[in-house]
Amino acid sequence: MITRGKMINEKELVKRCLKNEPVAQDLLYRRYASKMLGVCLRYTKNRMEAEDILQEGYIKVFKYLGTYKFDGSLEGWIRRIMVNTAINLYKASIKCVQSLDDTEHGEKEIPNVIMTDVLSMNELLKIIQELPEGYRVIFNLYAIEGYSHKEISEMLNISESTSKSQLSRARVALQNKINKLNSVLYEETA
Amino acid sequence: MKKQHEHKIDELFGRAFEDYKVEPSEQIWENIRKQIPQATNIVSPGKRFPFSKFTYFIFSAALIAIIFSVVYFLPLLNSEPAKKITQVNSYTDDHNQINKPKNEIQSSENIKINNGNKNNLSKENNLNQNSANINKVIDHTQNKSRLHRDRQQNKTPIKPVVVSKTLGNNIAGKPDKTERNIAVSENFTPKKNLNTENNISNAVNNEPVSNNSDNTGFTVKTDEINIPDTKINQAVTEPADISKIKALNVKYIPIYDIQTINTVYASAGQPQNNLPHFRPRLYIGLHYTPEWIYNLPEISPVAEPKKNNFSQSAQISVNYDYKNITIQSGTGLSFYNNDALSSVNYLSRDSVGYYNDVSCFYYDSTQHTTVLITTPVNVFDSIHHSSYGFTRNNYRYIQIPFMIGYRKYINRFSISVRGGAGLGILSYKKEPVIPFNISNALLESEEKYTPALTKTYWQFLFSIGGGYQFNDNIFIAVEPTFKYYLSPFYEQKDTKKYSYSIGLKTGLYFRF
Numbered sequence: 001m002i003t004r005g006k007m008i009n010e011k012e013l014v015k016r017c018l019k020n021e022p023v024a025q026d027l028l029y030r031r032y033a034s035k036m037l038g039v040c041l042r043y044t045k046n047r048m049e050a051e052d053i054l055q056e057g058y059i060k061v062f063k064y065l066g067t068y069k070f071d072g073s074l075e076g077w078i079r080r081i082m083v084n085t086a087i088n089l090y091k092a093s094i095k096c097v098q099s100l101d102d103t104e105h106g107e108k109e110i111p112n113v114i115m116t117d118v119l120s121m122n123e124l125l126k127i128i129q130e131l132p133e134g135y136r137v138i139f140n141l142y143a144i145e146g147y148s149h150k151e152i153s154e155m156l157n158i159s160e161s162t163s164k165s166q167l168s169r170a171r172v173a174l175q176n177k178i179n180k181l182n183s184v185l186y187e188e189t190a
Numbered sequence: 191m192k193k194q195h196e197h198k199i200d201e202l203f204g205r206a207f208e209d210y211k212v213e214p215s216e217q218i219w220e221n222i223r224k225q226i227p228q229a230t231n232i233v234s235p236g237k238r239f240p241f242s243k244f245t246y247f248i249f250s251a252a253l254i255a256i257i258f259s260v261v262y263f264l265p266l267l268n269s270e271p272a273k274k275i276t277q278v279n280s281y282t283d284d285h286n287q288i289n290k291p292k293n294e295i296q297s298s299e300n301i302k303i304n305n306g307n308k309n310n311l312s313k314e315n316n317l318n319q320n321s322a323n324i325n326k327v328i329d330h331t332q333n334k335s336r337l338h339r340d341r342q343q344n345k346t347p348i349k350p351v352v353v354s355k356t357l358g359n360n361i362a363g364k365p366d367k368t369e370r371n372i373a374v375s376e377n378f379t380p381k382k383n384l385n386t387e388n389n390i391s392n393a394v395n396n397e398p399v400s401n402n403s404d405n406t407g408f409t410v411k412t413d414e415i416n417i418p419d420t421k422i423n424q425a426v427t428e429p430a431d432i433s434k435i436k437a438l439n440v441k442y443i444p445i446y447d448i449q450t451i452n453t454v455y456a457s458a459g460q461p462q463n464n465l466p467h468f469r470p471r472l473y474i475g476l477h478y479t480p481e482w483i484y485n486l487p488e489i490s491p492v493a494e495p496k497k498n499n500f501s502q503s504a505q506i507s508v509n510y511d512y513k514n515i516t517i518q519s520g521t522g523l524s525f526y527n528n529d530a531l532s533s534v535n536y537l538s539r540d541s542v543g544y545y546n547d548v549s550c551f552y553y554d555s556t557q558h559t560t561v562l563i564t565t566p567v568n569v570f571d572s573i574h575h576s577s578y579g580f581t582r583n584n585y586r587y588i589q590i591p592f593m594i595g596y597r598k599y600i601n602r603f604s605i606s607v608r609g610g611a612g613l614g615i616l617s618y619k620k621e622p623v624i625p626f627n628i629s630n631a632l633l634e635s636e637e638k639y640t641p642a643l644t645k646t647y648w649q650f651l652f653s654i655g656g657g658y659q660f661n662d663n664i665f666i667a668v669e670p671t672f673k674y675y676l677s678p679f680y681e682q683k684d685t686k687k688y689s690y691s692i693g694l695k696t697g698l699y700f701r702f
Contacts, residue, residue, distance in 0.1 A: 016623070023534075023626040025226055027633045029219055038210035051218050058222045124206050143200035144207050171199045178199075 010074040017065055029058060032075055036082050042140050043086035045129050053089060057082040083145060087155055090137050119181060127177045135170035142167050245523075245617040248588045252506070252521035259472065259508050473701040475507040477522065479671065481693025487641060487680050498528040501691065503589060509699065516597040516606055524587040524614060529580045530640035534624050538631035540573040575631070579624040585643050586618035593651055604657040604665075612649040612673065619643070641680040648676040653695060662701065669695040 013031075016024030036057065040050035060081050068077055119127075128136060141147045141155070142163070149163040156163070483499045505522025546564035554561050595608030623636050655669030671693045679689040 023623050034211035034213050037212045037214045059225050062226045
């Protein structure tokens with residue numbers, strides 16, 4: 001007589017996590033951890049940095065879980081925390097190194113290339129991780145997370161035009177790297 | 191947030207990383223877990239209060255209702271003169287001290303009978319009958335010790351005198367002889383008919399008694415109680431000897447609903463045993479009720495868990511008695527636990543076999559065979575598992591009963607029969623999942639085989655109880671109770687089982 005056989009829904013999961021039930025906390029972590037690490041990897045240079053963000057992000061998740069109002073999906077909420085954590089890390093790093101608000105504005109037009117399915121996920125990840133930090137963050141926010149330039153400018157304290165130019169450069173850089181990889185693959189197969 | 195990709199590069203990466211997953215190392219979770227307890231405590235909004243907001247709301251409402259009841263009814267109770275008159279209850283051989291409570295006795299003058307308006311008589315009589323009922327009561331315990339000491343010292347005890355009077359007219363305007371009441375006084379020998387309340391008062395105050403009859407409806411009848419003084423003394427000095435009192439034609443009734451316990455109430459004629467209880471009475475009760483619930487559904491297909499039928503509750507009640515009718519309501523918390531069966535389904539990486547890995551080989555020219563050097567290698571795969579177990583669930587219901595019934599007083603004891611309805615509202619539940627501490631395993635889901643408890647229920651309530659009054663303000667009661675659930679206690683889709691419970695309600699009552 002299975003009367004309540006079900007996947008634990010988000011609401012119940014959050015409720016139990018707030019009661020400090022270890023199993024629920026474990027479940028919350030395991031349910032989204034792999035996806036969130038995938039997010040974090042896009043914002044960092046390597047896996048170690050990504051795991052640091054994942055760890056810091058999840059601590060924030062459990063710390064502020066009581067403030068989650070169920071007005072969006074839990075996954076989306078956790079994802080935003082991870083992205084914000086990554087952005088904070090990035091902000092801290094550029095304070096020491098350089099200002100993102102460079103003087104060169106305007107987008108460089110790049111040709112829309114037809115991509116092949118030859119590149120693996122690891123290769124795509126590697127391409128992104130090799131991008132300069134500023135390019136990487138803005139490209140991730142705009143192209144993958146779906147933020148607008150206005151939102152990105154507010155998040156990173158930069159102008160919209162800077163965001164646009166950085167995105168444009170990121171695209172060019174990515175295109176170049178993809179072309180390079182494709183040519184290598186072409187040579188290998190030839 | 192999702193939008194159409196405006197560039198091929200964006201589209202490529204967007205699609206590629208849409209569901210990109212990478213399994214993190216186990217160490218990450220271990221690090222996070224160490225920091226969770228203090229983190230969660232910071233933001234958990236429900237941790238500051240042990241009960242839910244709804245529970246606090248219900249209790250606040252109940253408290254307001256109780257306060258309102260007290261404020262509303264208390265003036266009615268205090269307006270009864272009987273309470274003042276019962277202050278005149280201490281025995282003494284000092285005549286001056288006998289007169290001491292004169293003020294209180296004079297309060298019996300509140301019983302004014304308006305000759306001009308006889309329609310009001312019966313109402314006023316009802317209201318004031320208690321005041322006329324006990325004009326003088328003598329403390330039994332004090333009497334006993336004091337009189338015994340007087341005997342030792344060859345002193346003559348004060349002679350108590352019993353006066354009976356009727357209380358006003360009935361509706362027809364004739365003296366209502368069925369409502370006889372008592373006044374007891376020292377040094378007063380009733381030889382004559384006394385007609386006025388003042389006479390009674392004077393008698394109690396050891397003053398000369400007139401023989402007037404003014405048709406007020408008050409008639410002190412002394413002919414029935416023309417008892418020799420010695421016998422009266424005997425009756426009072428040995429009040430416990432009921433047979434002697436009966437022989438004296440003097441009724442001996444311990445008064446237990448007035449302020450002083452263990453008092454002697456001497457009366458002639460037919461006293462009304464339940465007269466002291468005819469006034470409305472409001473009191474608060476504190477209750478504890480252990481109960482056992484039966485006819486529960488089968489809550490486990492694997493094994494019948496134990497201790498699933500016990501519940502206990504704590505209540506505060508507001509009680510209102512008028513004559514023999516008793517009304518009870520209030521609020522309380524009911525605590526129920528059960529052992530619930532549930533399972534967790536998880537994936538773990540387990541060995542499903544092995545193969546021999548050829549590390550090298552050589553050709554054996556003597557045997558003309560190829561020799562393989564192999565190493566067994568385990569093959570792992572993700573295997574689904576289910577683990578069953580019992581967890582202890584806790585539930586808390588707010589209970590709001592309403593009962594009406596009949597209460598009969600027999601001296602200090604009372605019996606009551608009550609029936610009514612009760613509402614239960616689930617205010618808190620804790621249904622922990624099975625502890626899952628398997629490393630390198632992924633918890634997929636949990637399944638609960640025990641049905642959930644209903645969020646609200648109605649009950650039919652019935653109880654038969656007995657009470658014992660310690661003094662005028664405090665009494666205890668024990669009531670075996672029967673409750674029948676008018677809706678299933680457990681939520682079940684297929685069948686409906688209506689449970690019932692048997693309990694023992696204990697109560698401590700405080701009267702205002």
